[in-house]
Amino acid sequence: MNLSRRDALAALAAAGAVGTAGATVLGDEGGADADSSLPDGTLATLVAVAETVYPAEAGGIEPFVETYVTGRIVNDPAHREGVVTAAADLDATARDWVGAPIADLDRSARDRLLRDLSVDVADPDPDGNLAARVRFYLVNELLYAFYASPTGGRLVGIENPTGYPGGTESYRRARMEDEDG
Amino acid sequence: MADDRSPVPDADVCIVGAGPAGAIVAARLGEAGHDVVVLDAGPRFDLDDRTEQLDAHLRPGVEETTRGDGEAVDGPWGMGGERDAYTSSGSKGYPLNAARVKGVGGSTLHWQGMVMRLHERDFELQSRHGVGTDWPIDYADLRPYYAEAEAELGVAGAADNPFAPPREEPHPLPAFPPSHSDSIFAEACESLELPMHSVPNARNSEPYDGASACVGYGTCKPVCPSGAKYTAERHVARAEAAGARVIDRAPVQRLAHDGERIEAAVYATPDGTEHRQDARAVVLACGGVENVRLLLLSASDAHPDGLANASGAVGRYFMDHCFAGVGGRIDRPTRQNHVGFNTSECHALYDAVDPLPGVKLEFLNYAGPSPVSEALHADDWGDSLLDSLRESYGTHLAVGALVEQFPRAENRITLDRSTTDDHGNPVPDVRWSVGPETRAAIERVNEVQRAILRELDAEIDWAVGPDETGPAFHHMGTTRMGTDPDESVVDPDCRAHDCDNLWIAGSSVFPTGGAMNPTLTIAALSCRLADRLEDWL
Numbered sequence: 001m002n003l004s005r006r007d008a009l010a011a012l013a014a015a016g017a018v019g020t021a022g023a024t025v026l027g028d029e030g031g032a033d034a035d036s037s038l039p040d041g042t043l044a045t046l047v048a049v050a051e052t053v054y055p056a057e058a059g060g061i062e063p064f065v066e067t068y069v070t071g072r073i074v075n076d077p078a079h080r081e082g083v084v085t086a087a088a089d090l091d092a093t094a095r096d097w098v099g100a101p102i103a104d105l106d107r108s109a110r111d112r113l114l115r116d117l118s119v120d121v122a123d124p125d126p127d128g129n130l131a132a133r134v135r136f137y138l139v140n141e142l143l144y145a146f147y148a149s150p151t152g153g154r155l156v157g158i159e160n161p162t163g164y165p166g167g168t169e170s171y172r173r174a175r176m177e178d179e180d181g
Numbered sequence: 182m183a184d185d186r187s188p189v190p191d192a193d194v195c196i197v198g199a200g201p202a203g204a205i206v207a208a209r210l211g212e213a214g215h216d217v218v219v220l221d222a223g224p225r226f227d228l229d230d231r232t233e234q235l236d237a238h239l240r241p242g243v244e245e246t247t248r249g250d251g252e253a254v255d256g257p258w259g260m261g262g263e264r265d266a267y268t269s270s271g272s273k274g275y276p277l278n279a280a281r282v283k284g285v286g287g288s289t290l291h292w293q294g295m296v297m298r299l300h301e302r303d304f305e306l307q308s309r310h311g312v313g314t315d316w317p318i319d320y321a322d323l324r325p326y327y328a329e330a331e332a333e334l335g336v337a338g339a340a341d342n343p344f345a346p347p348r349e350e351p352h353p354l355p356a357f358p359p360s361h362s363d364s365i366f367a368e369a370c371e372s373l374e375l376p377m378h379s380v381p382n383a384r385n386s387e388p389y390d391g392a393s394a395c396v397g398y399g400t401c402k403p404v405c406p407s408g409a410k411y412t413a414e415r416h417v418a419r420a421e422a423a424g425a426r427v428i429d430r431a432p433v434q435r436l437a438h439d440g441e442r443i444e445a446a447v448y449a450t451p452d453g454t455e456h457r458q459d460a461r462a463v464v465l466a467c468g469g470v471e472n473v474r475l476l477l478l479s480a481s482d483a484h485p486d487g488l489a490n491a492s493g494a495v496g497r498y499f500m501d502h503c504f505a506g507v508g509g510r511i512d513r514p515t516r517q518n519h520v521g522f523n524t525s526e527c528h529a530l531y532d533a534v535d536p537l538p539g540v541k542l543e544f545l546n547y548a549g550p551s552p553v554s555e556a557l558h559a560d561d562w563g564d565s566l567l568d569s570l571r572e573s574y575g576t577h578l579a580v581g582a583l584v585e586q587f588p589r590a591e592n593r594i595t596l597d598r599s600t601t602d603d604h605g606n607p608v609p610d611v612r613w614s615v616g617p618e619t620r621a622a623i624e625r626v627n628e629v630q631r632a633i634l635r636e637l638d639a640e641i642d643w644a645v646g647p648d649e650t651g652p653a654f655h656h657m658g659t660t661r662m663g664t665d666p667d668e669s670v671v672d673p674d675c676r677a678h679d680c681d682n683l684w685i686a687g688s689s690v691f692p693t694g695g696a697m698n699p700t701l702t703i704a705a706l707s708c709r710l711a712d713r714l715e716d717w718l
Contacts, residue, residue: 053562124242171519
């Protein structure tokens with residue numbers, strides 16, 4: 001299952017950021033401007049986290065994450081700051097605890113790092129401790145992008161997940177449109 | 182002008198509360214050329230913030246402060262804190278702040294939007310069955326106003342309900358077609374002789390009244406980002422376009438009166454000052470709890486037990502609808518949580534069945550967990566999260582029901598003088614209980630709900646019965662309508678018996694509440710009240 005930029009835009013629609021932000025992302029194939037761009041290290045950390053929290057069958061993660069997160073932060077400097085800081089703090093913890101940036105760790109080592117930090121059981125909180133901020137700005141941000149989009153929803157069996165404006169046809173169907181039968 | 186909260190000179194009508202009951206009156210009287218001012222205790226919510234409110238609803242940790250006064254509050258509509266303090270002293274706890282919204286739009290901001298007419302028997306419960314009380318008006322009196330209310334709310338419905346009272350006009354919008362899970366229930370209900378029919382929804386199945394058709398966000402309760410679900414903001418906009426003045430964050434503290442007539446509504450503003458809004462007539466429209474509190478706070482030597490309370494009925498006969506439900510899983514996809522509203526229901530258990538309280542069956546389109554919410558609260562991720570989401574989603578079904586409560590004098594709203602709100606006023610105390618006849622009806626409908634699921638070979642995994650039941654957040658009965666001033670608070674025109682220029686809108690005037698969601702009847706009564714009040718002016 002390959003994620004696409006279109007999937008990211010669908011997820012942005014679910015997050016209510018498809019207006020100005022979506023137009024900016026859509027109309028700027030070559031990259032975003034300074035206010036909407038992500039530092040390289042932040043993107044690498046987000047992708048590393050996404051590769052851990054998304055199902056293994058998800059491909060195309062990097063462009064999906066870049067498009068989605070860029071759309072989320074373009075008009076929200078406070079959110080951008082939260083994402084960038086949480087990513088930097090997580091990466092610094094990886095370097096401190098295991099001697100390498102999180103992006104260089106394999107999937108199981110990233111998973112262990114996040115669990116050792118208690119991110120799996122942390123209550124998401126933008127103003128909380130590191131685990132709470134990583135859960136809020138990175139893990140839940142990425143899980144929301146995935147499972148509130150039709151592509152992620154389809155893996156579970158729902159092409160119009162809660163929060164996604166997927167119309168009033170799907171609820172009447174006996175099965176997802178592209179399923180056999 | 183938004184920050185100008187000064188009184189309006191020479192107002193014809195002052196309406197307290199900008200929910201549907203008040204906003205419809207405001208729009209109609211404003212459009213008829215009257216000078217109208219509306220005071221609401223809560224804020225004006227920006228339509229552009231709805232997707233952020235959706236975010237706050239779905240995503241744990243997102244701040245939900247939309248009220249702007251720095252108080253700790255709950256939910257996307259900012260209820261809670263000292264402003265909304267209350268107590269609950271009945272045998273059954275009552276979660277009042279989950280049950281209402283203060284602000285321009287009122288509780289339609291968070292409602293689900295089901296809008297059906299009361300049945301004819303609901304107006305004649307005492308005459309027909311010797312319980313409760315009769316309304317002083319009957320279905321025929323309200324029938325033309327029901328049609329007007331359906332147009333006002335943009336109701337999507339169909340004439341396929343064999344149990345519904347008579348009607349001539351089609352609904353303004355076509356009904357939403359039945360869901361896939363409705364078709365699953367249809368097999369079982371047919372064999373149990375429970376005919377299913379469409380739900381009338383105050384939700385656009387097509388664009389209507391300048392608002393979008395439903396686009397399926399699935400979060401109707403508590404927030405519709407598309408604007409397809411009716412909120413009273415539509416009527417507030419109409420009222421303002423007609424020249425009405427709507428003042429938000431202006432909680433009315435008391436009604437100043439000379440014993441016979443109200444002279445002014447005394448309201449507070451965020452800057453700490455008090456103002457007096459004079460008007461020829463006052464319409465109370467702030468819900469079945471706050472209508473009562475304001476009358477009790479307006480006690481005087483001439484009205485020692487509260488304004489318009491010579492009958493002693495103000496605050497008494499508080500009714501809600503009790504929820505009953507059974508849910509389970511079957512061995513095939515049920516396609517839940519695509520939309521946040523229901524498309525089929527059944528009124529077969531409503532009229533003259535034993536036990537007597539009316540029951541409305543609802544076939545839920547949102548049974549079981551939503552994968553998005555589950556993922557955001559999970560303590561797992563990756564493949565194992567996906568596995569658990571696949572296991573938990575997809576095969577749930579549930580049948581809910583609303584069950585009638587008969588009016589009981591001991592269920593009542595009073596003032597709790599030991600607790601005060603942010604303006605130093607005593608807070609409302611809600612005393613609520615579930616009577617034996619309603620408990621019996623809940624047990625009966627649970628049997629029916631179990632029978633439906635058994636027909637489908639479902640594995641039943643939860644039930645809400647008489648011990649677990651809770652309110653559907655419909656506040657009715659506390660300023661009941663009647664012809665006898667010793668027994669009721671308002672007359673059949675919704676004008677107070679004891680106060681010449683006081684009118685009361687909303688479900689607090691319902692003498693009985695049936696088991697139908699009340700807002701269409703609220704809207705119909707507001708259309709009627711506006712006619713009567715215009716004649717009076």
